[in-house]
Amino acid sequence: MLRVGINGYGTIGKRVADAVRAQPDMTVSGVAKVSPDYVAIGAAEADYSLYAVDGSRTDAFHEMGLEVAGTVDDLVADSDVIVDATPSGVGAENRPLYERHETPTIFQGGEDATVAEVSFNARVNYDEATDADYVRVVSCNTTGLSRLVAPLEAAYGIEKVRATLIRRGGDPSQTGRGPINDAVPDPVSIPSHHGPDVQTIFPDLAIDTIGLKVPTTMMHVHTINVTLENPPDDDRDVRDLLAAQDRTVMVPEHARIDGAGTLKDLALDAGRPRGDIWENCIWAESITLEGNDLYCMQAIHQEADVVPENVDALRAISGHLSGPESRSLTNETLGIGFGHLDDRAIRRLEEPAAD
């Protein structure tokens, strides 16, 4: 049983904690939190052992009626592996702590790639992480792009990828973020850093990306062009290929899911914890071939899509399951896949008016 410590219990950390707890081969040794806010209260209510990131603030936790099991140093000592889910840049500052304890660590995509030996996507390079001590799960956007690139590269070969990332301005709870009413080139330089980040997963891939921020909080939306080396005859082949992947979901026309709001509503109706959508959501109608050029649009839940990747990274770094075994176990325990959409609505496309 792998004892996993979560350093940073925010948007990603709390989700990774719950996902780890759902695994049969892992346990959460504790979670470290800076402030005794409602999220810390929630951690205590969920019966996670709570560690104070800043030991001098232990009294503030006590004043809220929260027990503190120790400092973050104690958490690292009490864990076999750490998932660092602290804000961007803080992970790199924490690395000496993990080195001192000789504790393998999973970092998040907000860190520079240099924080770890390997940048990780479970579908693409699971095995590269098996001998590493420090692994970085790439960002939500890079994860979403990698999941799309991998099967296309394998099936058709890729000449070049061009993508525009229409990024949510902030998460729902980030009331201080913007923009309120703008589409902000971010970064304004082209290509954006996202393309090189995808190249940490696919070193030889030609990819240019453009990023901007818009006034939404629910999901990122990507518009994607992939120039294929050997395109299929029919864009339905591409749809079938992507539908057969384990972490890409086709959004069928007849389900009337027209945006991120309806996707979230679907996830909440389906009883997903926190309404999380771990999969790339690709609008089936948008998948279009024009000669060698493939186009599509996909939505990426920035709070959730890296969560199963973190679970798989934990197994890769601890070396006790193969990539396909880990992905399968993670998918099963979390309930990944909107099978009922495929069953019902895709069928309509395949076999219209069967009844």
Place this chain on the structure above:
Amino acid sequence: MLRVGINGYGTIGKRVADAVRAQPDMTVSGVAKVSPDYVAIGAAEADYSLYAVDGSRTDAFHEMGLEVAGTVDDLVADSDVIVDATPSGVGAENRPLYERHETPTIFQGGEDATVAEVSFNARVNYDEATDADYVRVVSCNTTGLSRLVAPLEAAYGIEKVRATLIRRGGDPSQTGRGPINDAVPDPVSIPSHHGPDVQTIFPDLAIDTIGLKVPTTMMHVHTINVTLENPPDDDRDVRDLLAAQDRTVMVPEHARIDGAGTLKDLALDAGRPRGDIWENCIWAESITLEGNDLYCMQAIHQEADVVPENVDALRAISGHLSGPESRSLTNETLGIGFGHLDDRAIRRLEEPAAD
């Protein structure tokens, strides 16, 4: 066992169905839906018997692989009570159908008060519904105001209520709604219709309301002034009074919950179905007395706060439990109340630095 049919399986209908199913004394006889979209697929996945509102569209359901148990007429025949959760105005058009079957019906607050004999709030006038055949649960905003008015009226007497309702523009899944970037007086006439709607619950209450719409989808926010007849000495008394009510939650300062986004995040962390917040959320710090004038701010989850009221209305109309018994059972079965916030964070206010 009361057999409850839900006519209209949208934002409110699907939540009422799940709430009814959670009760020990009720069962869902079926749900009626216009279109075979993702929400209809969800109803089938939840094992609700699906009825077609428009019988001529039954084939469209079949094409999606959805079984149809009958038409809405069949649903009414198969039910002891109907909850009409159709869009505003459609409920009134449906009333002759319910009359024809002599089936008691709960309507929603989008209908004019004239649709039913009684406008209903469980805290205030449960007993008035016990002899009625047609009951209207008042709107989300009116429900939120009524829950606040009732204890204040009882404890201190009310000279007048003045409220500004900063209303969400649409629900998360309503991608066609606005405004995108405006604060729109709606209605521009003052007082807005909300005040008279509160008077359907409190006929003798002096209340003026002003309404507008803003570009949010998560919750309404109310700013409220209540001129009290006999105010207490300390605004802490008001806080304690409201904290003691069953469907008003105090949002404590030290939990760092600064808006509707954090409230929704809290509800999702707490594992609430669909992240629903059935309670008025009143910011404790905002509760302020200036002479006879009480002020506060509260957030109201437009998708959820009327759900427990519908459950209680079903019991009132069927007459088998008293109001307090029904409210208590509804609260318990749904899990109403963020007790852990009260336990942890309110305590800090009461007894600072106990440890």
